[in-house]
Amino acid sequence: xxxxxxxxxxxxxxxxxxxxxxxxxxxxxxxxxxxxxxxxxxxxxxxxxxxxxxxxxxxxxxxxxxxxxxxxxxxxxxxxxxxxxxxxxxxxxxxxxxxxxxxxxxxxxxxxxxxxxxxxxxxxxxxxxxxxxxxxxxxxxxxxxxxxxxxxxxxxxxxxxxxxxxxxxxxxxxxxxxxxxxxxxxxxxx
Numbered sequence: 001x002x003x004x005x006x007x008x009x010x011x012x013x014x015x016x017x018x019x020x021x022x023x024x025x026x027x028x029x030x031x032x033x034x035x036x037x038x039x040x041x042x043x044x045x046x047x048x049x050x051x052x053x054x055x056x057x058x059x060x061x062x063x064x065x066x067x068x069x070x071x072x073x074x075x076x077x078x079x080x081x082x083x084x085x086x087x088x089x090x091x092x093x094x095x096x097x098x099x100x101x102x103x104x105x106x107x108x109x110x111x112x113x114x115x116x117x118x119x120x121x122x123x124x125x126x127x128x129x130x131x132x133x134x135x136x137x138x139x140x141x142x143x144x145x146x147x148x149x150x151x152x153x154x155x156x157x158x159x160x161x162x163x164x165x166x167x168x169x170x171x172x173x174x175x176x177x178x179x180x181x182x183x184x185x186x187x188x189x190x
Contacts (some may be wrong), residue, residue: 069165
């Protein structure tokens with residue numbers, strides 16, 4: 001196998017998906033690739049850089065969404081799909097929150113709903129941090145139990161959606177229309 005940055009990230013991706021973040025060490029990665037650990041550092045400067053590359057790969061499907069709700073929901077699903085995904089993305093978020101792909105798109109979507117720049121930026125970061133916390137709790141619970149249950153997953157999804165709607169309403173990003181009966185009905189543009 002030729003040692004390239006792509007090969008290193010591919011091997012790390014396989015380890016992450018199979019064994020989780022706890023077993024993704026530079027020594028283990030080097031052993032799996034049949035090289036000395038020092039050889040990896042020609043292609044990734046440190047483990048944080050590697051985790052950033054893994055987070056970017058994980059978040060590739062979270063692009064070109066039409067609403068903040070759609071984007072944040074896609075973010076949640078992409079992170080949930082990968083064992084310890086919330087931990088990996090949390091490291092990447094800590095290293096460069098505003099350069100992480102969903103952040104800039106989420107800021108743009110919130111601006112399009114009429115939020116000023118500072119509120120759109122703060123709102124995007126809040127939504128991403130909420131998503132990371134929610135997924136981390138769900139992944140931790142599943143890890144402790146040794147598996148995930150459909151009933152618990154459904155409750156987690158419902159709780160997440162309620163929290164998401166609450167945050168969007170608090171930001172003033174949700175548009176609420178009044179129905180004929182005078183009761184508020186939410187629209188799907190949030």
